[in-house]
Amino acid sequence: MDAELRTLAGWGRTAPSTARVVVPRTVQEVIEALRLADERGVIARGLGRAYGDPAQNAGGLVIDMTGLNRIHFIDADAAIVDTDAGVSLDTLMRRLLPFGLWLPVLPGTRQVSVGGAIGADIHGKAHHVEGSFCDHVAAMDLVTADGEVHTLTPDDELFWATAGGMGLTGVVVRAKLRLNRVETAYFKVDVDQIDNLDELMARQSVDDDKYLESVSWFDTTVTGPHLGRGILTRANHATLDDLPRKLRADPLKFDAPRLLTIPDVFPPGMLNKLTARMFCELWYRKSPTRRNAIQNITMFLHPLDILGEWNRAYGPHGFLQYQYVIPFGQEEAVKRSVRLMVDAGHVSLLNVLKRFGDGNRAPLSFPRPGWTLAVDLPVRRGVGELCEELDELVLAAGGRLYLAKESRTTPEAITRMYPRIDEWRKVRADVDPKGIFVSDMARRLRLT
Amino acid sequence: MIDAVGSPQSLLLLGGTSEIGLAVAERYARQRPLRVTLAGRPSDRLDAAAARLRNAGATVTTVPFDARQPDTHTEVIEKAFADGDIDVTVVAFGVLGDQEEAWTNVDVARELAEINYVAALTIGVPLAERLRKQGHGSIVALSSAAGERARRSNFVYGSTKAGFDAFYTGLTYALKPHGVTVTVVRPGFVRTKMTEGLKPAPLSQTADQVAEIVVNAVRNRREQVWAPAAFRGVMSVLRHVPRPIFRKLPF
């Protein structure tokens, strides 16, 4: 197993650093890899879809987990899959659908690994019903700093320190996931085009519980009375009876087309106010209010996949994603944050707003009851200042930022946002007393 | 670590009283909590520099550094890195000297060469080694437009800066695979204590204007910038002016 020097960055391509990278193929090789760690430590990396710097380790060792890519077994009767941590959710979905099995938590991209999904305790549009990823993990195998393999269940404290623990408790090598059953791979979708933020939020608050999936996209390019206009999209799994005849022949087909890939040639200014306004206008207009539309996986779950590697449109300086959750009752703060973004004139295309349900026991898990909002912001002058203003607003409202998206806040802010972080640090220190697990994010935010 | 919007958490200033260097540190300190290490010759000026940055909100320590004692330079770097990773290092020490003396008095010529060029290497080599191991970080190397083409008025200084520039430009290539960015900055005339009493040249700037250019260049991981940016164009013209004409130009 040779180590190769590689420069790694997150999905936002903002803060690259160099590390020695190894790609183990077996659990034994993961254990051996840990011995290669020197004083600059080691961290696991999945598919690098976190936006910032949690899956890189400057000057140290990075374990690329994509070599652990076996699905061990699928128990269709018990609705359980036992899989290596390097397997992507995309692969899992494709393998599970023929059995009528479905992953209960799916993020905005399927290109994340099981290990990354546990490391960030990811959530999807179904959070208000399904909770987050680790709520569906029946067991996981964790290799800790001493090279031991621990099989953890939700009864273990270490299980919850690893959920959302950003790879800092050890390396997850394998997991057993509980699954849902579906009759079809399609969604029955209700769409509401709503022309201002107040109403968008009000409508989303009324009957979310009737839907498994619920999310809004909102426009950050218009001001005035239509500020925060948007599209509320809510859905349930389509049953066999819901499908039109031509889809009924193959209802569990993995139907996820990708239409267009953006070439890597965009100049930094390509995404400007004008092009963003055009995009938002189109996105808004293409989604008139309608009921019971049948949509495939791409259309409903991953509409941005139609644009292939859309992050390239943001240009070579990269971009960051700002995602917070602000507790219910603080709706004014949510609205103020949208106004701040719109007034600052920073263009963003992917703007989503969703209501979270209850959180879980993990001290660093992000979701908690409240409004979660995410925007993509290309890096340019002034974006740092805007985010600082937003941080203050989020802190004042008792909210927090999502570590899987985080790339620029302060250690002090994170400590205030995650009041149980010391509890997590204690569990972590017990299992990694020498502190061999470390990442650029852990250094930057002084997490450990 | 340098974050997604280009703000560092720690900064080392080699030439701890440099007005340009301090302006850069001050800009960063105003953005974010910043740990600064000032490397310089102990003096009231150095203490005042530390006080200025503390005022701007930074945590400051000083490390003794004399450019003319190259044998100590590895130790200077070790001390500077003792408190942890350094995100941005500004190489800002330098002397301009009296140019007529510089090409007629061997001691003055040697002083310029030892400070501006030799020390840039003897401190630059251990610095590069530390950053290579660290796997991230940024060097801001304050070169000079004077190094671009020898001029009658300041060619000794210019020759030292030409050597300085070539070394740090080379480091740009050598360190890139190790996650470290080097930004070579070529200012024109900057109104600081270095140029005190001299008649400002065209397009002269303040230290803070240069600092703004530096901060943007680091954020965008630029490898070479001129200050002001317009100098790039001016220089590419001057570079091609035939020598018989160039030597007669009034600077």
Ligand SMILES: Cc1cc2nc3c(=O)[nH]c(=O)nc-3n(C[C@H](O)[C@H](O)[C@H](O)COP(=O)(O)OP(=O)(O)OC[C@H]3O[C@@H](n4cnc5c(N)ncnc54)[C@H](O)[C@@H]3O)c2cc1C
């Ligand atoms: C377009 C897009 C949309 C997204 N939408 C959502 C969304 O809707 N909801 C959501 O929650 N997130 C979303 N994300 C974020 C993404 O789900 C998380 O960042 C996820 O962690 C990425 O998984 P990965 O395999 O790429 O992990 P990486 O980015 O490689 O790593 C993320 C973290 O997990 C740790 N890790 C990875 N593998 C292991 C392992 N085997 N053992 C221990 N630790 C490990 C790493 O150390 C790191 O701290 C989105 C990202 C993108 C790019």
Ligand SMILES: NC(=O)c1ccc[n+]([C@@H]2O[C@H](COP(=O)([O-])OP(=O)(O)OC[C@H]3O[C@@H](n4cnc5c(N)ncnc54)[C@H](OP(=O)(O)O)[C@@H]3O)[C@@H](O)[C@H]2O)c1
């Ligand atoms: N100002 C300009 O017009 C201009 C233009 C182009 C490039 N530059 C370059 O930019 C850099 C910074 O310049 P500046 O304008 O900020 O000048 P400055 O304020 O005069 O700073 C020069 C620095 O060099 C230090 N220094 C001199 N001799 C030293 C020695 N033997 N050992 C250690 N440190 C020594 C000085 O420290 P002490 O306080 O101990 O003397 C001071 O910190 C220099 O490299 C300069 O060549 C300047």
